[in-house]
Amino acid sequence: MKHLLIAALALSFGTSALAxxxxxxxxxxxxxxxxARGQTVCWNAWGGDARTNAFIAWVSxxxxxxxxxxxEQVKLSDTAEAVTRVISEKAAGRDHDGSIDIIWIxxxxxxxxxxxxxxxxxxxxxLPNAQYLDLGPTSAASVxxxxxxxxxxxxxxxxxxxxxxxxxxxxxxxRTMADFVGWAADHPGGFTHxxxxxxxxxxxxxxxxxxxxxxxxxxxxxxxxxxxxxATAPLWDWYDALRPNMWRGGETLxxxxxxxxxxxxxxxxxxxxxxxxxxxxxxxxxxxLPETARVFVPEGGSIGNVSFVAIPxxxxxxxxxEVVANFLIAxxxxxxxxxxxxxxxxxxxxxxxxDASAQATFAALPAxxxxxxxxxxxxxxxxxxxxxxxxxxxxxxxxxxx
Amino acid sequence: xNNDGRYLRLSVLIFVGFGLILPISLGFWQTGRAAFGLFxxxxxxxxxxxxxxxxxxxxxxGTSLRLTLVTGIGATVLSLMLATGFCAAVHSxxxxxxxxxxxxxxLAIPHAALAVGLAFVLAPSGWIAxxxxxxxxxxxxxxxxxxxxxxxxxxxxGLMIKEVPFLLLVILSALTQIPVAKQVTxxxxxxxxxxxxxxxxxxxxxxxxxxxxVWVVLAYALSVVxxxxxxxxxxxxxxxxxxxxxxxxxxxxxxxPASAGAILQALIITLGIAAFVLGELLMRRVGRWWLRRGxxxxxxxxxxxLASLATVIMMGIGMLAMVSLLIWSLAWRWSFPLIxxxxxxxxxxxxxxxxxxxxxxxxxxxxxxxxxxxxALAITWLEGEDRARRGRAAWAEALIYLPLVIPQIGFLYGxxxxxxxxxxSGGMSAVVWAQAIFVFPYVMIALSDPWRALDRQHVNxxxxxxxxxxxxxxxxxxPILLRPILTxxxxxxxxxxxxxxxxxxxxAGRIATLTTEAVTLSSGSDRRVTGVYATLQIVLPFAGYxxxxxxxxxxxxxxxxxxxxTQA
Numbered sequence: 001m002k003h004l005l006i007a008a009l010a011l012s013f014g015t016s017a018l019a020x021x022x023x024x025x026x027x028x029x030x031x032x033x034x035x036a037r038g039q040t041v042c043w044n045a046w047g048g049d050a051r052t053n054a055f056i057a058w059v060s061x062x063x064x065x066x067x068x069x070x071x072e073q074v075k076l077s078d079t080a081e082a083v084t085r086v087i088s089e090k091a092a093g094r095d096h097d098g099s100i101d102i103i104w105i106x107x108x109x110x111x112x113x114x115x116x117x118x119x120x121x122x123x124x125x126x127l128p129n130a131q132y133l134d135l136g137p138t139s140a141a142s143v144x145x146x147x148x149x150x151x152x153x154x155x156x157x158x159x160x161x162x163x164x165x166x167x168x169x170x171x172x173x174x175r176t177m178a179d180f181v182g183w184a185a186d187h188p189g190g191f192t193h194x195x196x197x198x199x200x201x202x203x204x205x206x207x208x209x210x211x212x213x214x215x216x217x218x219x220x221x222x223x224x225x226x227x228x229x230x231a232t233a234p235l236w237d238w239y240d241a242l243r244p245n246m247w248r249g250g251e252t253l254x255x256x257x258x259x260x261x262x263x264x265x266x267x268x269x270x271x272x273x274x275x276x277x278x279x280x281x282x283x284x285x286x287x288x289l290p291e292t293a294r295v296f297v298p299e300g301g302s303i304g305n306v307s308f309v310a311i312p313x314x315x316x317x318x319x320x321x322e323v324v325a326n327f328l329i330a331x332x333x334x335x336x337x338x339x340x341x342x343x344x345x346x347x348x349x350x351x352x353x354x355d356a357s358a359q360a361t362f363a364a365l366p367a368x369x370x371x372x373x374x375x376x377x378x379x380x381x382x383x384x385x386x387x388x389x390x391x392x393x394x395x396x397x398x399x400x401x402x
Numbered sequence: 403x404n405n406d407g408r409y410l411r412l413s414v415l416i417f418v419g420f421g422l423i424l425p426i427s428l429g430f431w432q433t434g435r436a437a438f439g440l441f442x443x444x445x446x447x448x449x450x451x452x453x454x455x456x457x458x459x460x461x462x463x464g465t466s467l468r469l470t471l472v473t474g475i476g477a478t479v480l481s482l483m484l485a486t487g488f489c490a491a492v493h494s495x496x497x498x499x500x501x502x503x504x505x506x507x508x509l510a511i512p513h514a515a516l517a518v519g520l521a522f523v524l525a526p527s528g529w530i531a532x533x534x535x536x537x538x539x540x541x542x543x544x545x546x547x548x549x550x551x552x553x554x555x556x557x558x559x560g561l562m563i564k565e566v567p568f569l570l571l572v573i574l575s576a577l578t579q580i581p582v583a584k585q586v587t588x589x590x591x592x593x594x595x596x597x598x599x600x601x602x603x604x605x606x607x608x609x610x611x612x613x614x615x616v617w618v619v620l621a622y623a624l625s626v627v628x629x630x631x632x633x634x635x636x637x638x639x640x641x642x643x644x645x646x647x648x649x650x651x652x653x654x655x656x657x658x659p660a661s662a663g664a665i666l667q668a669l670i671i672t673l674g675i676a677a678f679v680l681g682e683l684l685m686r687r688v689g690r691w692w693l694r695r696g697x698x699x700x701x702x703x704x705x706x707x708l709a710s711l712a713t714v715i716m717m718g719i720g721m722l723a724m725v726s727l728l729i730w731s732l733a734w735r736w737s738f739p740l741i742x743x744x745x746x747x748x749x750x751x752x753x754x755x756x757x758x759x760x761x762x763x764x765x766x767x768x769x770x771x772x773x774x775x776x777x778a779l780a781i782t783w784l785e786g787e788d789r790a791r792r793g794r795a796a797w798a799e800a801l802i803y804l805p806l807v808i809p810q811i812g813f814l815y816g817x818x819x820x821x822x823x824x825x826x827s828g829g830m831s832a833v834v835w836a837q838a839i840f841v842f843p844y845v846m847i848a849l850s851d852p853w854r855a856l857d858r859q860h861v862n863x864x865x866x867x868x869x870x871x872x873x874x875x876x877x878x879x880x881p882i883l884l885r886p887i888l889t890x891x892x893x894x895x896x897x898x899x900x901x902x903x904x905x906x907x908x909x910a911g912r913i914a915t916l917t918t919e920a921v922t923l924s925s926g927s928d929r930r931v932t933g934v935y936a937t938l939q940i941v942l943p944f945a946g947y948x949x950x951x952x953x954x955x956x957x958x959x960x961x962x963x964x965x966x967x968t969q970a
Contacts, residue, residue, distance in 0.1 A: 042912060048926045053757070074911045077922050081650045084657065085910055088815075091443030092822030099828040099910045112654060116444075189545035195637055197647065252550050253637055258927035265927075266527035267542040267738050287734045287745070288927055390653065394461075401462035401638050 029128055032319045037068040039320030043309075044082040045104035047075020048258045051282050055343050058336075063327050069320045074100070078198070079109045086118050086312045098314030102321040105310045107145045107199070110153060111386040113310065120311035120318050122151025127326040130154075134350035140306050141348060145386040146220050153308035156328040157337060157345040159275040160377055161207050161302040164261070168292040170270045176298050177211040181238060184245035190270035192247035192254060192263070196393045200257040204273060205392050207303050209235050210381050219384035223391050232392070236399065243400075250400070265289050275305075277377055278344020281370035285341070295372045301379030306348055331358035340368050407789030407871070414783045418801065421779075422839055426805065428820040429813025430668070436661035436816070444654055453658035457666070460648070460659060462638025467670075470641040473554040473634070474624030475674060477561040482616060484562070484716075485569035487709020490600035493574075493582060501574045508567035508720060509893075510943035512900035514917050515936040517560050517632040518924045519723030522730065524548050524556055524633075527738045529726055535739035543738055550636055557634035561626065563720040565619050566713055569612070575851075576611035580604065597702030602693055609682070614799075618806045620678065621671045625809035628902040628921050642667060645811050646903075661815065668812040675807065724940060731933030750930040757914070758934055764830075765899055765915040765942060771834050773894035776842040777887060783846065784853045785875055794850075802846050805839050814907040821908060828910035836904035845894045852886030882964065884957065888950035896943035916942070 041063075047053055053073060060071035076082055082103045089098050105113070113119050124130055133141050133155065141155040142148065165173055170190075174183040184191045194201035210216050213231040221227070243250035247269050254260040257274055264272040265288055274280070283289040309328065311321045327333055331354055334347040351359065435441070439450035457463060523529045527543035534540070549556040582604060589599035630640045638644055645667060648660035730736070731750055733743035751758075787794060817836065821827035826835075856879060864878045880887070902917050909918075920935040958964040 044911070047922055050926070050928055050931060057757075072912070075914065075919070075922055076911065077925055078650055081911065083654060084650050087443055087654045087657070088819055089822055091441060092819045092827075094822050094825070099912060108653075116654065197651075247545060248547050251552055251637070252547060252635065255636055255925050259925060261927040262929065263527075265737065266525075268527050268545075283927070286928070287747075287930075290737070397461035402465060 026128075028126060032322055033067060035319035036317070036323040039317040040070040040072055041101040041317050041320040041324050042074055042099060043071050043102045043104070043324065044074045044076055044079075044085075044100050046077070046079055047073065048077065048256060049276075049279075050286070051343055055337060058342075059324065059327065059333070062333070063324055066327070067323050069323050071324055079103065079105055083109050083112055083118075086113065086314070087116070089314055090116075090118065095314050097316045098312050099316070100312050101315045101317045102309050102311055102324055104156075104307060105153060106305060106308050107383065108386045108390055110144050110308065110310060111147050113312070114147070114152060118313050119152045120313050120315055120321075121153075123311065123322055123325070124149070124151040124154045127154060127322065127329065129326050129329040129331075132329060132331060132349040132353045134353070139350075140304075144308060145305065145383040145389070147386055149308070153310035154325040154329065155306045155308050155348040156325075157307045157343070158304065158348055159307055160277050160297075160304040160346070160380060161203055162274055162277045162280075162295045162297050162372070162377065164264060164272040164274060164280045164289070164293055164295055165270055166264065166267075166290055166292055167294045168290070169267070173271070173296045174298070176300065177208045178238065180208075181241045181245075184242055187270055188245045189247050191242075191245070192250070192260065192269050193273065194256050194260055195253040196396045198256045200273060200275065201253065202389050202393050203275060203303060205235070205239075205396060206384055206389060207298070207381075208238060209384070209388070209392065210303065211298065211300055212238055219388055220382065222385050223387040228388075228391060232395070261289065264293070276343075276345060277372050278340055278346075281340050281368040282344055284370050285368075294370055297372075297376075297378050299378070301381050302377070303383055304380035305383045331355075332361070335361040335365065338362065339365050340371050341366065344371060346374065407786050410782060411786040411790060414779065414786050417779060418783075421835065422805065422842065423801070425817050425820070425835065425839060426808065426813055429815070429817030430665075432816025432819045433661045433664050433813055434816070436658055437665045438662075439658065441658060441661075444657070446658065453662040457659040457662040460644075462644070466638045466641045466644045469554050469635060469638070470624060470670065471674075473558050473561070473630075473640060474620065474670075475677075477558045477565065477623045478616065478620040480558070481562045481565040481569055481619065484566050484709050484713050485573055486600065486605060487597070487706050488566070488713040489570060489573050489577070490597055490604075491706045491710040493577065494586070502571060505567040505571050506947055507724070507944070508564065508717070509571065510896050510947055511564075511720075511724060511940050512896070512917055512943070513560075513564055513626070514628040514632065514900065514902060514921050514924075515727065515939040516564060516720060516723055517629040518920060518932055518936045519725075519727045520556070520560050520563065520719070521549050521632055521924070522726050522929065523719060523723050524559070529722060529741070532739045532741050540739060549633055552635045554634055554640065557630055557640070559716070559719075560629050560633040561623050563716050563723075565623070566716060569615070569619065572612045572615045573608055576608045577604075579611065580607050593698050595698060595700040595702045597706045598697070598699030601699070601702070602689075606689065613682075614803055617675050617678065618803065620674050621807040621809065624671050624674055625667055625811060627811065628917070631921065632924050641670070642809065642811050649815055657815075664809070664812045664815065667809040671807060671809055727933045727936040727940070729933070730929045731931075731937050733930055733933075747930075750928075750934045758916070758919070758938060761914045761916050761919045761935065762938055762942075764913055765917070765938075767830070768834060768837055768901075768905075768913075768915060769895045769898040769942065769946075772838045772841045772898045773845070773891050775834070775838050776845040776894050777849075777891050779842060780846045780849050780890065781875075781880075781887070784849065785879075789871060802843050804843075806843050810840075810903045814903055818907050818910075827908060828912050830913060833905055833909045833913050836908040837898050837901045840901060840904065841894045841897045844897045845890045848890040848893045849883075849886060852883060856883060885950070885954040885964070888953055889947075892943070892946035892950040895946035899939060899942050 043056060045052065045056060053075065056071060056073045063069040063071060082100055086098065086100060135142055144153065174180045180191065193204040196202045196205055209232065210219065212234040213219065218227045218231055254263060257272065260269065260272045261283060263269045277295060280289060280293050280295050284291055284293055309325050311318050315321055329349065331349060334349050335358065337343045337345050338347050347362065437453055439446055439448055439452055526546055526548055531540065531543055585603050586599050589603055590596065625642045627642045627646050630643045634640050634643065641663060645660050645663040648656040648663065729743065732746055732748065734745040734747035736743035818827055821832050826832045860878050860882060861874050864874045869877065900917060902921055905913055905915050905918050916935050916939045920932060920939055923932040923935060926932065954964065
C-alpha cells in the first residue's frame with residue numbers, strides 16, 4: 001500500500017498529538033473500563049453484509065477477552081430503524097436503560113439524532129485510541145456529510161462509492177456518470193440502482209448530482225429551494241434519459257445493493273454498486289460473484305465517507321459502548337479489518353500517527369485482483385450536506401413513485 | 403345457569419382480558435393518538451388531522467392502497483374459488499384424513515419461508531426460467547417482471563399457495579357435517595352438473611361454517627408484511643409494507659402519517675369484511691332467484707378441471723419452492739442457467755458466524771413457551787365451558803377471532819410504546835406475550851371442535867365411579883384428547899415460528915428468530931444462508947406435526963380407538 005509508505009515518511013516528523021491528554025484522562029478511562037466489565041453491548045448495525053456481521057462477532061470475542069465486554073449485534077435492515085427505536089423509547093419516557101448501546105451510523109440518521117438530542121457524548125476525544133485519528137476540524141473523521149461530528153460519533157471504517165461489473169460479459173464500462181445514458185441505451189435492461197429510499201440508491205443519485213450539477217460547491221451548504229432547483233435540473237434530465245433503458249424500464253428497483261449484487265451474479269443486470277471497494281473481492285471469495293468480477297469508478301472520482309458509531313443518550317451500557325468504540329480504532333483492529341480476507345475496508349486511522357510495527361502490519365496485508373488500490377479509486381468526492389440527500393430522495397419519490 | 407367452575411371461567415376471563423384485549427387496546431390507543439397528531443416525544447401535542455393529510459399526499463399512497471385492495475381481496479376470492487373447485491372435483495375420491503395429511507406441509511411452512519423459496523422459483527433467474535432457458539435460448543435471465551411485479555401477481559400467487567390449502571382443510575372439515583355424497587347423487591340424478599351442485603347446494607351449507615376462517619384469510623391478505631416485502635412490488639409497495647417503511651424512515655416525522663396509515667389499515671379490513679358480509683346478503687337474494695331458475699349448469703365441468711389443475715400446479719410450485727430452499731442451503735456456486743448447483747458446500751450450515759444456532763434456540767424457546775401457555779389457557783377455557791354445561795357465547799367466539807382479523811401493523815407500534823412504558827419491551831417475555839396473542843386463537847380454534855366431540859359417556863362413567871371434576875379432566879379427558887391437543891400444539895408451534903412483525907417490533911430487533919433473520923437475509927446477497935434459515939423455518943413446524951403424530955401413536959399403541967384414525 002503506497003499510502004503507508006507516505007505514512008512512514010510522515011512518521012519521521014513524529015507527532016504524538018493526543019499524548020498530552022495527561023494522567024487525568026487515563027484514570028477516567030480506567031473508570032470506564034471498570035464500569036464496562038461484564039456488560040453486553042447491544043450494537044445496532046445494518047445486517048445485510050455477512051462479512052461485517054462476522055467481523056462484529058470477532059469484535060465481540062476480542063473485547064470479551066480483553067475487557068470483559070461482549071457485543072451483541074442487532075441486525076438492522078435499515079439504520080433508520082434504530083433511530084425510530086430510540087425515539088419510541090423517548091416517547092415512552094425511557095431515558096435510561098435504553099435497548100440500544102451503540103449504532104453504526106452516518107449522514108441523515110446522525111443528523112436526525114443529533115438534532116433531536118438523542119446522542120450520548122461528546123466522547124470521542126476521551127478514547128485513548130483517538131490519538132491515532134486525525135481530528136482536525138476539516139478532517140474526514142470530524143465531518144459527517146458536512147455536519148460537524150463534535151465528538152458525538154467515532155469513526156470505524158472508510159466507505160467509497162464503486163461500481164462492480166463482470167469483465168467477461170462487459171468490456172466497455174461507462175467512464176463518467178453522464179456516459180451511463182449512452183451505455184444503458186447500448187445495453188437495455190443491463191443497469192439498475194437500488195431504490196433511493198435505501199442509502200446506496202441515494203448515494204448513486206448524489207454521485208450523479210455532484211458530477212452533473214453546474215456548481216457542485218453549493219452542495220456543501222444546507223439545501224435551499226433556489227440552489228436545489230438549479231443544482232438538480234440537469235440530474236433529472238439525465239435520469240429521465242437513463243430510466244427507460246434501465247432494468248424493467250426503471251419501474252421496479254432492487255431494494256438494496258445486496259440484492260443488486262445477487263442480480264449481477266445471476267446475470268440479470270451487468271452492473272452493481274457498493275460503498276465498500278473491497279466487497280467485490282470478498283464476494284468472489286465467498287462464491288457470491290464470478291471470479292471475473294471487477295471494480296470501476298467514474299473518472300472524476302467518487303463519493304467517499306466515513307462510517308461512524310454513535311451511542312444513544314439513554315444507552316444502558318454506555319461505558320461498554322465506549323470500550324467498543326475505542327477497540328474499533330485500535331491499529332490492530334483496523335489492520336485486521338483492512339485484511340481482504342476479513343472485511344477489506346480501508347482504515348480510518350491517520351497513517352502518520354502510527355508506529356512502525358503498526359505500519360508493517362498494514363503493509364503486509366494480502367492483495368487480490370478484484371481489490372482496487374487506493375490510487376486506482378481516484379479522488380474522493382465530498383458528501384453533500386445531509387439535507388440534500390433527504391430532499392433528493394423525497395423529490396425522487398415524488399417524481400417516480402406513481 | 404350453572405355455578406360449577408365459576409372461578410375457572412372468571413380466571414380465564416381475566417387472563418384473556420388482561421393478556422389479549424388489554425395489549426390490543428393499548429396498542430391501538432397509542433397508534434391512534436399518534437395518528438391524530440399526539441406524539442410528545444417529537445414535540446407534537448395538538449390534536450389534528452395533519453397526519454392524515456400528510457398520509458394521503460405521501461408519494462404512491464393511492465397506488466399502495468389500490469395494490470392492497472386488489473391483492474388482498476383478489477387472493478382471498480381466488481383462493482376460495484380454487485379451494486371450492488378442487489374440493490368439488492376430488493371430494494368423492496379423498497378421505498378427510500388423507501386430505502389433511504397431504505395439506506400439512508403447506509400449513510406448516512411459514513409464509514416467509516415459502517415466499518423466499520417462491521421468489522427463487524419464479525424469478526427471471528429462477529428455476530422455471532432455468533428450465534425454459536435451453537429451449538428458448540436464454541443465456542442470461544430474461545428482463546421480465548415475474549416477481550415484485552407492479553401488479554402484485556407474484557404476491558397473490560404466494561398468498562394463494564398458502565391460503566388454498568388452508569381453506570381446503572377448513573372446507574373439508576366443514577363437509578364432514580354435511581351428507582355430501584347423498585346430496586351430490588340427488589343433484590346429479592336431477593340433471594345438475596357436478597360443479598353446480600356444489601355451488602347451489604353444498605356451498606350455501608358450508609359457508610356459515612367457514613365464514614370466519616375466510617375473514618381471517620382476508621384480513622391476513624390485506625395486511626401481510628413479510629410476504630409482500632419478498633414477493634410484492636417495491637415502488638410503491640402495498641400499504642402494509644409502506645406503513646412499515648414509514649415507521650422506520652430516517653425522518654422521524656413520518657411516524658405520524660405511518661400511524662394514520664396503521665389505523666387506515668384497520669379500517670380497510672373492517673370494510674373488506676363488511677363487503678364480504680354484504681356480498682353474502684346479496685347472494686342470499688340473488689341466489690334464491692338463481693336456484694329457482696333451475697339452470698343445470700352442465701358447462702361448469704371445465705371450470706372444475708381448471709380449478710383442480712390450477713390448484714395442483716400451485717401445489718407443485720409450492721413444493722418446488724420448499725425444495726429449492728434446501729438446495730440453495732447446500733450450494734456454493736449456482737449460476738444461471740444451470741438447473742442444479744455447479745458446486746456444493748456445507749459451509750452455510752457449518753459456518754458458525756451465520757448465527758442460525760442462536761436464532762434456532764430463540765425460535766424453539768418462543769414456540770414452546772407460547773404454545774404451552776396457549777394450550778393451557780385453551781384447556782382451562784374449554785373445561786370452564788364444560789363445567790358450565792353451555793356452549794360458547796357469540797361474543798366469546800368473536801373475542802377468540804379478534805386478534806386474527808385485526809392488522810398487526812395497526813397496534814404493534816403502539817403496543818411497543820406501551821410495553822416500553824411498563825419496561826418490558828425488548829425482552830423475551832414481551833415477545834412471548836405478543837406472539838401468544840396470535841398463537842392462542844389458532845390453538846383455541848383447533849382444539850374446540852375435538853373437545854366438544856368427546857364422547858360424554860366416558861366422563862359420565864368416571865363421575866359415576868366417584869371421580870371429581872379435576873380427576874375427570876386429568877385422567878379421562880386429557881388422555882383421550884391427547885392427539886387433538888398435540889395437533890393444536892403443533893399448530894401453535896407453526897404459528898409462533900411464523901411470527902414476523904410481533905417479534906420484530908416488540909423484540910426491539912434484539913430477539914432474532916429464524917423468521918426475522920430469514921426476512922432480513924432475503925434482502926441480502928446470499929441465497930445460501932437465507933436457504934439455511936428458511937429450511938430450518940420449515941423443519942421446525944414439521945417436527946411439531948411429526949411429534950403430534952408419533953407421540954399419541956406410541957403412547958396409545960395398545961389402544962386401538964385412540965391411536966390414530968378417529969379424531970384429528
